[in-house]
Amino acid sequence: MLVSEHLRKEFKNVVAVDDISFQILPGKIFGLLGPNGAGKTTTIRIILNILKPTSGTVVFNGQNISSNLYNKIGYLPEERGLYKKSRVKDVISYFARLKNLSAKETVEKTAVWLKKLDIPNAAERKIQELSKGNQQKIQFIIAVIHNPELLVLDEPFAGFDPINQQIIRENILNFSKEGKVIILSTHQMETAEKLCDEILLVNKGKEILKGELSSIKKKFGGNFVKVGFKGDPGSISSCNSVRHMDSYNGYAEIQLQDEIPPPQFLREISSKVEISHFSVIEPTLNKIFIDSVKAGGSL
Amino acid sequence: MRKILTVARWEFAEKVKTKSFLISLLLTPAIIIAFTILPALLAGSEGDSTEVVGLIDQSGLFFNNIKAELEQYQIDGYQPAYLLVNFSTTGISLQELKKEADSMVIKGNIEGYLAVSRNGENYKLEYRSMNPGNLKHTKRFEKAFNNARIKFELNSSGLDPEVVGSILSNVDLKEIRLDKSGKENESGFLEIFFTSFIFIMILVLVILTSGGMLIRSVVEEKSNRLIEILVSSCTPEELLTGKILGLSSLALFQLLIWSTFGAALSGYNMIPASAFNNIGPMFIYFILGFLLYTALFVGIGSIVNTEQEAQQVTGYLSLLLLMPVVFAISTIENPDSELVKVLTYIPLTTPAVMLLKLNIKLVPLQELIITVSVLLFSIILIVYITARIFRIGILSYGKAPNVKQLIQWIKEK
Numbered sequence: 001m002l003v004s005e006h007l008r009k010e011f012k013n014v015v016a017v018d019d020i021s022f023q024i025l026p027g028k029i030f031g032l033l034g035p036n037g038a039g040k041t042t043t044i045r046i047i048l049n050i051l052k053p054t055s056g057t058v059v060f061n062g063q064n065i066s067s068n069l070y071n072k073i074g075y076l077p078e079e080r081g082l083y084k085k086s087r088v089k090d091v092i093s094y095f096a097r098l099k100n101l102s103a104k105e106t107v108e109k110t111a112v113w114l115k116k117l118d119i120p121n122a123a124e125r126k127i128q129e130l131s132k133g134n135q136q137k138i139q140f141i142i143a144v145i146h147n148p149e150l151l152v153l154d155e156p157f158a159g160f161d162p163i164n165q166q167i168i169r170e171n172i173l174n175f176s177k178e179g180k181v182i183i184l185s186t187h188q189m190e191t192a193e194k195l196c197d198e199i200l201l202v203n204k205g206k207e208i209l210k211g212e213l214s215s216i217k218k219k220f221g222g223n224f225v226k227v228g229f230k231g232d233p234g235s236i237s238s239c240n241s242v243r244h245m246d247s248y249n250g251y252a253e254i255q256l257q258d259e260i261p262p263p264q265f266l267r268e269i270s271s272k273v274e275i276s277h278f279s280v281i282e283p284t285l286n287k288i289f290i291d292s293v294k295a296g297g298s299l
Numbered sequence: 300m301r302k303i304l305t306v307a308r309w310e311f312a313e314k315v316k317t318k319s320f321l322i323s324l325l326l327t328p329a330i331i332i333a334f335t336i337l338p339a340l341l342a343g344s345e346g347d348s349t350e351v352v353g354l355i356d357q358s359g360l361f362f363n364n365i366k367a368e369l370e371q372y373q374i375d376g377y378q379p380a381y382l383l384v385n386f387s388t389t390g391i392s393l394q395e396l397k398k399e400a401d402s403m404v405i406k407g408n409i410e411g412y413l414a415v416s417r418n419g420e421n422y423k424l425e426y427r428s429m430n431p432g433n434l435k436h437t438k439r440f441e442k443a444f445n446n447a448r449i450k451f452e453l454n455s456s457g458l459d460p461e462v463v464g465s466i467l468s469n470v471d472l473k474e475i476r477l478d479k480s481g482k483e484n485e486s487g488f489l490e491i492f493f494t495s496f497i498f499i500m501i502l503v504l505v506i507l508t509s510g511g512m513l514i515r516s517v518v519e520e521k522s523n524r525l526i527e528i529l530v531s532s533c534t535p536e537e538l539l540t541g542k543i544l545g546l547s548s549l550a551l552f553q554l555l556i557w558s559t560f561g562a563a564l565s566g567y568n569m570i571p572a573s574a575f576n577n578i579g580p581m582f583i584y585f586i587l588g589f590l591l592y593t594a595l596f597v598g599i600g601s602i603v604n605t606e607q608e609a610q611q612v613t614g615y616l617s618l619l620l621l622m623p624v625v626f627a628i629s630t631i632e633n634p635d636s637e638l639v640k641v642l643t644y645i646p647l648t649t650p651a652v653m654l655l656k657l658n659i660k661l662v663p664l665q666e667l668i669i670t671v672s673v674l675l676f677s678i679i680l681i682v683y684i685t686a687r688i689f690r691i692g693i694l695s696y697g698k699a700p701n702v703k704q705l706i707q708w709i710k711e712k
Binding site for chain 2: 045048049050051067070071073075077078079080081082083085086090094095097098099100142143
């Protein structure tokens with residue numbers, strides 16, 4: 001279990017992280033979300049012991065975070081890059097050995113992972129000869145080859161095509177099944193929505209929203225409906241029951257006024273447009289994210 | 300410790316495969332030969348063809364003697380280096396002779412000519428040529444004329460020509476350096492040149508190439524953020540030590556290859572064996588100098604962000620490095636001067652100065668101990684400071700820090 005308490009990091013003129021606390025249980029995928037410059041990377045660096053916090057503590061499996069834990073941590077940074085002119089197996093081996101794998105284990109696991117990620121013949125090639133997607137796979141392997149207990153993934157899907165995104169997603173889910181603690185930092189809300197059990201939304205260094213994804217959705221999910229229709233969108237949005245409406249391509253996602261039950265709204269609009277679809281929906285994380293960040297304060 | 304070795308092994312294995320290593324391995328000896336041995340060889344060697352040189356001497360006193368003096372210079376041991384042609388003709392004024400000779404020079408018929416004239420007691424000697432700046436020629440002509448003149452004057456004062464010959468014979472000075480055991484070592488210019496100068500050149504070039512590689516590797520890791528994976532796998536101190544260790548092994552490996560060749564050449568008497576007399580202490584100064592500068596280079600590598608910035612800083616550091624080379628001549632000439640004394644104890648110049656001194660004079664044990672201690676202390680200090688800068692610098696992007704920030708980094712817990 002990873003416990004972070006009251007993390008605070010001050011740089012010269014800015015407070016990058018301001019009183020952030022969270023707990024992650026083994027087997028849970030924890031989404032660290034927020035816009036650019038929110039303090040995600042600083043938080044991650046503190047967890048990884050790359051940066052010392054100004055105050056606050058990080059404890060992993062009962063131990064204060066320190067260089068003793070390095071071999072149990074796997075990290076995939078957001079900005080990718082590798083030693084371009086070196087051979088794939090040499091690069092993987094360097095990082096694996098730094099995580100204290102033996103030479104023998106390193107060779108075995110390299111082969112296993114290259115196969116798992118569908119690039120079994122890459123070992124002898126130079127990094128620069130690989131496609132961008134395959135280079136990213138090598139970075140993923142570097143992050144996980146030592147079978148870390150704590151896995152920190154910063155934008156793990158950036159740069160992957162949908163097929164490879166699927167492969168990476170499956171592997172992340174496998175790690176979660178094995179009981180690893182996984183932190184996933186992203187601003188792709190769709191990714192977070194599909195993978196995370198819990199989320200922490202940060203902005204300007206502060207916590208904005210925290211908790212289980214399902215309960216957060218419930219909390220925000222009061223009164224959303226999706227309508228498929230033919231006709232003038234204006235005739236729907238002009239209704240008093242509508243608090244907010246996003247329409248696209250003959251569909252509209254509508255947030256109703258709190259006191260309006262959806263069936264009543266359906267009756268109200270059925271006379272105005274021809275309805276092909278009507279459903280009650282949960283708000284997307286994307287919407288929660290945008291609304292929360294715009295609102296700026298804590299909720 | 301294991302992680303330090305892993306880093307060191309990686310740095311060594313990756314750098315040894317690079318083109319820049321191969322280039323430096325081949326180019327360094329080439330540069331050294333170009334800068335040291337070649338000029339010495341060129342200065343000592345004759346041109347390819349005999350130079351035709353004229354002489355205008357209306358007195359007619361000197362032609363034979365100058366001709367005899369110039370005959371000692373030969374190309375390949377038999378062909379004369381100079382052919383002296385007498386242009387003196389009685390009845391024609393010096394001015395007109397010169398005019399005629401000038402036109403021969405311009406047409407390329409002769410390389411140049413000497414014109415002797417006399418004004419009362421004083422002789423005047425001119426060498427007129429399209430290319431009068433050749434020091435080798437002019438020195439010889441001057442010497443030849445003066446010897447001829449002295450010979451003439453001594454002879455005309457009534458001295459026995461044999462006595463005159465013996466007065467004029469030149470005596471060369473040979474330097475003998477005594478070592479502790481009283482053993483004699485011939486230490487000519489060439490020996491000093493070979494040992495000290497080449498060692499300093501090697502030191503400078505090895506530091507430059509390895510230091511450059513080191514900076515480039517840190518800058519690369521910074522720019523592709525690999526540094527973040529690295530410092531979440533080992534501590535910055537381990538990374539720093541590993542890098543220095545790896546690059547030092549690389550430098551030693553380079554040195555080993557060169558010394559093997561050097562020793563082989565020494566076997567063919569191309570390099571004097573005495574060049575290796577002080578190899579022990581020289582090796583120590585070499586290593587310490589290397590470590591000192593390498594630590595500096597890593598520190599700098601950690602605060603710059605781009606290769607261009609890195610190159611700029613490397614440029615300045617190289618100037619620092621080259622300073623002892625600038626002072627090398629004056630050190631050889633006077634190893635006890637105040638300037639050399641000061642440079643001996645400035646850590647950045649200590650290694651190079653000591654490399655020079657060791658071959659010129661007997662360095663007192665006390666001085667050896669003090670300089671080595673100064674170096675060791677500075678290395679520890681620089682590694683300590685560098686480690687503190689490194690740990691923050693590697694994670695800072697954007698503008699390079701100013702001095703005030705750097706001091707803050709060093710102090711930061």
